[in-house]
Amino acid sequence: MSVVEAGVLTHDAPHPHAFTRAEVGWLPHLAPLAEEELTPRHYDGLVDASRAKSDYFRLLARDPEVLRARTLVDKDIFYNVAEGLPRAERELAATAASRRNGCVFCASVHSRFAAHHSARGDDVDLLLDEGVGAALGERWDAVVAASVALTETPSTFGAEEIARLRAAGLDDLEISDVIHGAAFFNWANRLMLSIGRPVAPA
Missing domain, CATH: 1.20.1290.10 (AhpD-like)
Structure with missing residues (x-):
C-alpha cells in the first residue's frame, strides 16, 4: 500500500530478506510522472517506449535529457558485445x-x-x-x-x-x-x- 504526503510516497510493502535471483519489486520515495503526463520529450528520454510502464524510469523521466544519456550509456555497456x-x-x-x-x-x-x-x-x-x-x-x-x-x-x-x-x-x-x-x-x-x-x- 502506498500513501502520498506532501509529494512523498511511503509504503508498507515488505522488504526482501535476502539477495535473490527472483524478481524483486521497487517502489519510489517520490511520485513518478503518470503515463498520461509523458510528452514526446519524455519518450525521447526513455529511449524505449516500453519503459513508460516502469515507476523507476518515469521518475527519472522528470529530467529526460539526463535519462537519455544514462540509458544510452547503459545499453552500450551491456548490449554492445561485438568485441x-x-x-x-x-x-x-x-x-x-x-x-x-x-x-x-x-x-x-x-x-x-x-x-x-x-x-x-x-x-x-x-x-x-x-x-x-x-x-x-x-x-x-x-x-x-x-x-x-x-x-x-x-x-x-x-x-x-x-x-x-x-x-x-x-x-x-x-x-x-x-x-x-x-x-x-x-x-x-x-x-x-x-x-x-x-x-x-x-
Missing part, C-alpha cells in the same frame, strides 16, 4: 558491484542475466549468498575483485586489479568492459537506493 567481454561477465561485474553496495533490486536483475548468459547459476547464487568473497574460479574471482575495488573506493583501483585481470586471461577491451560495467553500477546502485527501495518478491 570485448562476454555479456555474462559484464553482468557479473554489475552483480558484484550491486552485491557489495547492498542494492537488492539491481543484484536480482543482473544476477539473472549473469546466470542466463553463463549457464553458471550455482556460482551466481554463491555470490549472492556468500557475498563478494565467494570462490568462483580464477577468472570470475578477478572480475569480482576488480568490481569490488571500484565500488568501495574508486581511487584505490589500479595496477593490482588490472594485473589480476590480465593473469586471468582478459585483454584490454575485456578489462575496459569490467571497469565500465562495475563503475556504471557503482553509480546506478546509489541512485536507485536513494530514490526508492526494493520490495520482496511474491
